[in-house]
Amino acid sequence: MTAETQHRWTHKHLLGLEQLSADDIRFVLDTADSFKEVSTRSIKKVPALRGRVVVNAFFEDSTRTRTSFTLAAQRLSADILDFSGKGSSVSKGETLIDTARNIEAMGVDIIVIRHSAAGAALQLAKTMKCSVVNAGDGAHEHPTQGLLDLYTMRERFGRIEGLKVAIVGDIANSRVARSNLFALTKLGAEVILVGPPTLLPKSFEQLGARVVHNFDEIVGEVDVINMLRVQFERIKSSQFPSVREFTRFFGLTWDRFQRCKKDVFVMHPGPMNRGIEISSDIADGPQSGILQQVTNGLAIRMAVLFLVGQVLV
Numbered sequence: 001m002t003a004e005t006q007h008r009w010t011h012k013h014l015l016g017l018e019q020l021s022a023d024d025i026r027f028v029l030d031t032a033d034s035f036k037e038v039s040t041r042s043i044k045k046v047p048a049l050r051g052r053v054v055v056n057a058f059f060e061d062s063t064r065t066r067t068s069f070t071l072a073a074q075r076l077s078a079d080i081l082d083f084s085g086k087g088s089s090v091s092k093g094e095t096l097i098d099t100a101r102n103i104e105a106m107g108v109d110i111i112v113i114r115h116s117a118a119g120a121a122l123q124l125a126k127t128m129k130c131s132v133v134n135a136g137d138g139a140h141e142h143p144t145q146g147l148l149d150l151y152t153m154r155e156r157f158g159r160i161e162g163l164k165v166a167i168v169g170d171i172a173n174s175r176v177a178r179s180n181l182f183a184l185t186k187l188g189a190e191v192i193l194v195g196p197p198t199l200l201p202k203s204f205e206q207l208g209a210r211v212v213h214n215f216d217e218i219v220g221e222v223d224v225i226n227m228l229r230v231q232f233e234r235i236k237s238s239q240f241p242s243v244r245e246f247t248r249f250f251g252l253t254w255d256r257f258q259r260c261k262k263d264v265f266v267m268h269p270g271p272m273n274r275g276i277e278i279s280s281d282i283a284d285g286p287q288s289g290i291l292q293q294v295t296n297g298l299a300i301r302m303a304v305l306f307l308v309g310q311v312l313v
């Protein structure tokens with residue numbers, strides 16, 4: 001019997017990976033395996049969510065997450081509504097909760113929300129009857145990104161346990177770093193967070209990571225390097241001396257890449273600042289898993305919508 005058949009999924013919402021157990025995380029990855037196979041068929045659709053309504057409610061910009069949730073819902077045969085904060089009655093002063101409750105009143109089963117405020121998804125989950133899936137809330141969590149990152153690492157190495165994973169750059173502002181950290185440590189990987197002290201507080205050690213301020217100290221010992229986007233829109237000028245300095249000390253440059261393990265796996269959640277946190281030669285090279293991450297994001301989001309949809313009455 002596989003882990004997939006043994007485990008019982010009980011979560012109506014997906015708000016973060018901090019709340020999931022190691023078995024929950026493995027179960028999502030195993031479920032995504034089945035859905036990845038669906039995407040190889042000539043008819044790439046299953047009736048798993050037929051009759052259900054999924055709303056994408058995005059109050060922040062997105063390319064990958066938004067489109068893959070849309071496609072995931074379509075492939076599960078759900079009806080999908082795409083809602084943007086921009087151009088909505090939010091501009092007239094309507095609150096997030098009122099907006100969401102009005103959308104829910106149209107008979108929605110699952111709301112996928114991206115918002116700049118940490119805790120926005122939790123607030124909705126507390127007040128709404130439908131399932132809530134967090135598609136990124138401020139600097140808090142981006143659970144489906146964390147899941148697709150782990151899925152992509154597992155696909156590459158056949159395991160998560162024992163991997164040494166460096167997450168590099170603007171850690172303090174990164175919901176991706178937090179979701180990866182929670183999930184990777186639960187599944188037995190070693191996580192090394194790398195960044196300047198202004199963007200990587202020592203307090204991250206309390207979450208189970210090794211905190212390093214010198215990228216060169218660890219570059220040759222890790223199996224995976226997950227480069228984060230420098231979030232210029234969230235950074236205060238005092239945290240960041242100059243782009244050139246950042247690239248020199250914390251960028252994945254060609255020179256630094258030569259000192260990595262031969263089979264190092266390079267990841268980036270996107271969107272990339274090419275030439276700042278990562279060199280284009282590496283991002284587009286054979287050791288990059290960046291587009292594979294995007295492909296796997298679809299299977300992960302199908303799995304997540306399917307699983308929370310099963311818990312709904």
Ligand code: CP
Binds near residue numbers: 062063066269271
């Ligand atoms: N990785 C990620 O969340 O990308 P988007 O902002 O394009 O969704």
